[in-house]
Amino acid sequence: MPKKKILVIEDEPDYQRLFKTILAAEGYGVVLADNGEEGLKLLEETSPDLIFLDINMPKMDGYEVCTKIRSGEVQPRIPIIFITIRSQVEEIVQGLKLGADDYILKPFSPEEVLARVAALLRKTSAS
Amino acid sequence: MAGKTIAIIEDDDDVRDFLKFVLGQAGYSPQLYARSQEVVKVMPYDPPDLVIMDVHMPGIDGWGLLKIVKADDKLKNVPVIMYSGASSDSNYAVEALRLGADDFIRKPFERDILLARIEALLRRLNWQQDVLGGKDLRSGPILVKTGEHRAWISNAEVRLAPMEFELLVCLLENQGKVLTRGYLQNYVWKDSAPSPGRTVDKHIENLRKKMGEAAALIRTIHGVGYRFDLKDSVR
Secondary structure (H helix, E strand, O other): OOOOEEEEEOOOHHHHHHHHHHHHHOOOEEEEEOOHHHHHHHHHHHOOOEEEEEOOOOOOOHHHHHHHHHHOOOOOOOOEEEEEOOOOHHHHHHHHHOOOOEEEEOOOOHHHHHHHHHHHHHHHHHO | OOOOEEEEEOOOHHHHHHHHHHHHHOOOEEEEEOOHHHHHHHHHHOOOOEEEEEOOOOOOOHHHHHHHHHHOOOOOOOOEEEEEOOOOOOOHHHHHHHOOOOEEEEOOOOHHHHHHHHHHHHHHHHHHHHHOOOOEEEEOOEEEEOOOOEEEEOOEEEOOOHHHHHHHHHHHHOOOOOEEHHHHHHHHHOOOOOOOOHHHHHHHHHHHHHOHHHHHHEEEEOOOEEEEOOOOOOO
16 A cells, blocks of 8 residues: 655744654655645645645745635545644634644644544545 | 534534534534523433533523523433633632533633543443433333433323323333332332322323323223233233
């Protein structure tokens, strides 16, 4: 079975490294993007199985990226987990309404990252 | 505890959507209520396994709703979690617990903690039902769940007053046997009843009225008492 590929759109270098470490250790292929624009380009080029998307980025914020991904989408629909630093209900609901499938708060544990990835990939392959 | 229904009572759209997402993701079936009035009208006929509600709501607020829920036979055993986000809340937790809520959470919600607390309450309720011997009684078109205090006739739920429910349970548990008025009185009222005989007859009459055609299954044994029997046998 081919390795699943995960695109991580995250501007903080520390978190980029953290995601890469956690996901690669579990056998996932990891593609990193510094910002929204690069993320959208890599999305087209690499066709990932799942996307991690930071909401709080300068320039194009995560909501805009999410909207762009969902509007230009071709089947199959790629699951998106957005990353946020705030537990504000309004922000989380907005992300979900724009088409994200789940969210995760910084700081997070490696276990939670892997659990959410596994749950979404399982759901996607089942449908 | 997948499959359990959780009622969410919250007037703010975002908070309600958030809770719906989190609970749905965890495998529960959310029941959404945006207004307190809906709860009063609908919930007794469709009791959830757990209620989670905001203290601050327009119209009947969380405190008022909690009192109503705890006073309702069908709902009083449903675990309730209350929450609030206002900063001047130091006494809210105490007030909530005093009024009968099972837990109180401060906003902003932390998903893991919220889910852990819900699971803990549902686990406790499950244990109580097992230990207290909640059981199903089935006979003909009648189903009674003693743990939940609910009854159905031909798959339609019937609302029974406490004494009516107790009498029905007694009759079903002693199916086929003749139960004297004295026995029934003792079973339901334990020590004493206002006017012996009269009260049992009155409650049986009320019970029969709610049973439709199934009322005929409660046989009157003249001069003696009553018997629940599926077969129409010789008196």
